[in-house]
Amino acid sequence: xxxxxxxxxxxxxxxxxxxxxxxxxxxxxxxxxxxxxxxxxxxxxxxxxxxxxxxxxxxxxxxxxxxxxxxxxxxxxxxxxxxxxxxxxxxxxxxxxxxxxxxxxxxxxxxxxxxxxxxxxxxxxxxxxxxxxxxxxxxxxxxxxxxxxxxxxxxx
Numbered sequence: 343x344x345x346x347x348x349x350x351x352x353x354x355x356x357x358x359x360x361x362x363x364x365x366x367x368x369x370x371x372x373x374x375x376x377x378x379x380x381x382x383x384x385x386x387x388x389x390x391x392x393x394x395x396x397x398x399x400x401x402x403x404x405x406x407x408x409x410x411x412x413x414x415x416x417x418x419x420x421x422x423x424x425x426x427x428x429x430x431x432x433x434x435x436x437x438x439x440x441x442x443x444x445x446x447x448x449x450x451x452x453x454x455x456x457x458x459x460x461x462x463x464x465x466x467x468x469x470x471x472x473x474x475x476x477x478x479x480x481x482x483x484x485x486x487x488x489x490x491x492x493x494x495x496x497x498x
Contacts, residue, residue: 383409392475393451393454395474396473397470397472450475458473458486463498
């Protein structure tokens with residue numbers, strides 16, 4: 343089924359408040375995880391214009407590239423390596439205002455300046471991370487974390 347998003351202008355919180363029910367409707371009733379992750383990536387990229395939005399899934403004790411929108415990306419990331427691997431290891435959200443200042447940052451794209459990574463769980467099991475990169479410094483904050491966690495809860 344094809345869907346169209348209503349792209350909202352305004353502050354970040356208003357944009358998330360408009361987008362979340364649209365994503366919920368988009369993925370509601372769809373049981374395929376990959377399809378849902380793909381549509382979530384596309385919706386976030388379309389609404390906010392981030393450089394890169396995507397998922398890494400835990401497979402055989404490494405993060406493996408899943409559905410995403412943006413330039414080509416690193417295919418595999420080791421546990422506790424880079425922002426994604428560190429968020430996975432610590433099982434917590436990481437907001438990085440300047441990726442060049444993050445020890446061990448993996449530069450999949452030199453255009454990335456700031457990043458947010460949020461681990462997500464399915465059935466109580468840590469499944470992967472949502473990774474979002476921006477071409478602007480200091481582009482992510484607690485508002486992003488709050489609404490992106492709500493979005494990820496829609497998957498369970």
